[in-house]
Amino acid sequence: MLALLLVGPIALPKHSATNPSGINATAPHPVPILPEAWPLSLAAGAARVVEGTFRLGDTFGNVLNQAGVPGRLIDQLAHAVKPDFNVQRIRSGRAYKIYFTPDNELVLFRYQRSEQQTVLVAKGASGWRAIEITIPYxxxxxxxxxxxxxxxxxxxxxxxxxxxxxxxxxxxxxxxxxxxxxxxxxxxxxxxxxxxxxxxxxxxxxxxxxxxxxxxxxxxxxxxxxxxxxxxxxxxxxxxxxxxxxxRAFLRSPVDFTSISSGFSHRRMHPILNIAKPHYGIDYVAPAGTPVHATATGTIAYVGRTGQAGNHVKIRHGGSYTSHYLHLSRFADEIKVGDSIEQGQVLGYVGRTGLATNNHLHYQLDQSGTFVDPLRINLPAGAxxxxxxxxxxxxxxxxxxxxxxxxxxxxxxxxxxxxx
Ligand SMILES: [Zn+2]
The missing domain is CATH 3.10.450.350 (Nuclear Transport Factor 2; Chain: A,)
Structure with missing residues (x-):
């Protein structure tokens, strides 16, 4: 594969490429190549290599000049590569390598722009060019x-x-x-x-x-x-x-809560009504105004105020599930019945509207009309x-x-x- 790169002179692409090796850059695991692998022939054939790090006050010009590159050539190639590599933008602390032929002619300049980005300046068929390559980890x-x-x-x-x-x-x-x-x-x-x-x-x-x-x-x-x-x-x-x-198709909880004040139960003593009443949801205690997120992608089926539930949002999800969010202080601005909502999207904010003793979110999930415990149910998985x-x-x-x-x-x- 690298054999192709051993033949010179190398035709440099017009615009900077991220992966000159010809490897499909979108592949999940780019094949590791050494930065020296390109252009291999130029670097390998070099008789002398000057390397260092740009320090404060260093310029492209004085660094190359000190390495032995004539000033006229420096100006000429800085101008030629400008569309792809502005040498004025070289930063201190970045490493460089300068390669020379046995005749002491500049053949390749390499600048480490960032951890993964390297700029190579070399002479192609149509003059000096610069390309940037991304070195795969x-x-x-x-x-x-x-x-x-x-x-x-x-x-x-x-x-x-x-x-x-x-x-x-x-x-x-x-x-x-x-x-x-x-x-x-x-x-x-x-x-x-x-x-x-x-x-x-x-x-x-x-x-x-x-x-x-x-x-x-x-x-x-x-x-x-x-x-x-x-x-x-x-x-x-x-x-x-x-x-x-x-x-899972559902998030574990719809809110960043401080505690759970009441779990799912078929029979519990209601704190206000003081009668045994089932609690078909989870009460998440959180400060007023804490954002409440849709636990799964779905369609908004209800937004409004319903007596004891207070401000209430209901979302219908694919499959057999419906989720409910109660006692909200207010609704998120863009929440409308019939709209679709993404998993994690904010639908409203924690409050204590309706029948509630403190700021909390009552979250409820029903499957085909039967309330289920959101913390115990084996939630439907992603594909x-x-x-x-x-x-x-x-x-x-x-x-x-x-x-x-x-x-x-x-x-x-x-x-x-x-x-x-
Ligand atoms: Zn509750």
Whole structure:
């Protein structure tokens, strides 16, 4: 594949490309290439390389001039590459490399614009050109095992991954298991977290963690598993080991609450009426004005005030479900009957309208006319993986499971088509 690049002179594209290797940039796992791989012939044939970092006050001109490039050539190529690379915008702290032929002629200038972005200036068939390439991360999976003492973040930080890594991974996990686990409430001492995580490298240097590839959590005597899978053209998603989506059609709760004052029950003493009355919902206590979110995508079926319920929003969802949000202080502006609403969209704000002793949201879910406990029901899941994707999914899953099982650190991952 790189053979093509070994032939010079190289025809540089008119506009900056993000991936000159010809690899499909939209592929979920770009094949790792070294930045030196392009233009390989120029860099490999260089007899002398000057490298350094732009310091405050350095300019493109004086750096190249000190390296031995004549001033006239510097002006000429700065002008030629300007449409794609404005040398005035070079920033201090960025690395550069200057390559010369055995005859001491400039052949390639390389500027590290950011962690992943490199600008290459070289002479093409039609003169000096600049292109920007994005260097794909080299990925190596890593096994991480953490034991919970307090928080998830604390448990991860107690491993050798560092604070930044711990914060990032805790955040990732909270997102992956958002439909199943409330990490602030469900964690117990001695719960276990086992992960296989992407480590990102650029030119052999670890630059941070990427996606969680596989997670196995033992929390409060239950085991939760997630496997990452990326479908072409789709966002990264997580599935159970048998390909069921981890994303439920419903959010676990519609509001960022401080406590639950009343759970679902068929018979409880009503705090105001003082009579035994069923409570077919969950009361989430939260400050007045806290946004209330639709727990699933659906159609707004009712917006209005109904006696004891106060300000009430009702949403009809696909399948057999209807959700209700009661005692709202007010409705969100754009909420109208008949409109569709997205999962997570704000529909109103916590209040105490109707029959309520304090600010709280009464959230209720009914399935085919029967009220169900939103915290206990097995909520309908997102779409499972299609059959034709299962072999690929299983292949990836098993590779990561074996890393997990062996507890092996830094095992190179073989990606399809990477040629590694
Ligand atoms: Zn209630």
């Amino acid at each position: 080299k990925i190596r999976p890593r096994f991480i095992q953490a034991k919970v003492l307090g928080s998830l973040e604390g448990a991860l930080e107690a491993t050798s991954i560092g604070r930044t890594g711990a914060i990032r991974l805790a955040h990732e996990l909270a997102g992956i298991f958002a439909w199943d686990i409330d990490f602030s409430a469900d964690l117990r001492v001695n719960d276990n977290v086992n992960l296989v995580v992407e480590q990102r490298f650029l030119e052999g240097r670890f630059v941070g963690f990427g996606d969680v590839l596989l997670a196995e959590l033992n929390i409060a005597d239950r085991v939760y598993r997630a496997v990452r899978y990326q479908r072409l053209g789709a966002a990264t998603a997580y599935f159970t080991p048998v390909g069921q989506s981890l994303q 499972p993986l299609a059959d034709e994707l299962m072999p690929d999914f299983i292949r990836q899953r098993d590779a990561w499971i074996s890393i997990l099982r062996e507890g092996q650190v830094d095992r190179p991952l073989v990606l399809a088509g990477s040629g590694e």
